[in-house]
Amino acid sequence: MLNRYSLSFRSPRHIHCSLAALIALGLAALSGCGDAASDAPFDTVFNPCEPLAIVAQAGTRPEQLESLDAAIAMWNQAAGLKLVRDGADIEAQIPVYFEDGAPFMHGFYSQDLGTVTVNQKLNARERTITAAHELGHAFGLHHIDAAARPSIMNHGNLSREISAEDVEMLHSLWPQCQPSEDTPNA
Numbered sequence: 001m002l003n004r005y006s007l008s009f010r011s012p013r014h015i016h017c018s019l020a021a022l023i024a025l026g027l028a029a030l031s032g033c034g035d036a037a038s039d040a041p042f043d044t045v046f047n048p049c050e051p052l053a054i055v056a057q058a059g060t061r062p063e064q065l066e067s068l069d070a071a072i073a074m075w076n077q078a079a080g081l082k083l084v085r086d087g088a089d090i091e092a093q094i095p096v097y098f099e100d101g102a103p104f105m106h107g108f109y110s111q112d113l114g115t116v117t118v119n120q121k122l123n124a125r126e127r128t129i130t131a132a133h134e135l136g137h138a139f140g141l142h143h144i145d146a147a148a149r150p151s152i153m154n155h156g157n158l159s160r161e162i163s164a165e166d167v168e169m170l171h172s173l174w175p176q177c178q179p180s181e182d183t184p185n186a
């Protein structure tokens with residue numbers, strides 16, 4: 001009797017676990033970045049202090065390239081990086097895709113593939129912010145709670161730019177990015 005009783009429990013528990021896995025997957029998709037709430041290091045990160053090409057895929061439309069160029073310029077100006085778009089001679093490359101996505105899905109950084117995808121349904125400004133955010137993930141940056149401080153890395157961010165703290169965060173992750181002298185005191 002006892003055996004049968006515990007057996008009858010096993011089945012619903014198994015279903016519950018599968019459901020939990022499904023919910024977790026859904027949440028990962030919702031976060032739009034593939035990192036959920038984890039602070040675990042990404043499997044693939046790119047050193048933004050080394051020569052690094054941000055490569056738009058063939059068929060990317062001019063207005064999408066404009067958004068991507070603005071995101072690249074945003075990081076270069078804020079953090080003193082030298083990211084270039086395309087740059088076939090550069091070994092380290094982050095492929096960028098513009099694709100249709102669900103409205104809640106702004107963008108995605110695949111830490112398996114080392115690729116950035118931006119929802120092309122967003123407007124120009126939103127595409128730029130999203131591309132800069134996803135590139136932040138590619139550099140190893142995790143989400144910053146919006147309640148803690150405004151950041152390009154706020155979850156679901158479509159409007160906040162790279163802050164001084166974001167640059168500090170990047171420089172602490174990649175110290176060699178930091179200018180050795182003439183650091184302006186903000």
Ligand SMILES: [Zn+2]
Nearest residue numbers: 032033133143
């Ligand atoms: Zn994100």
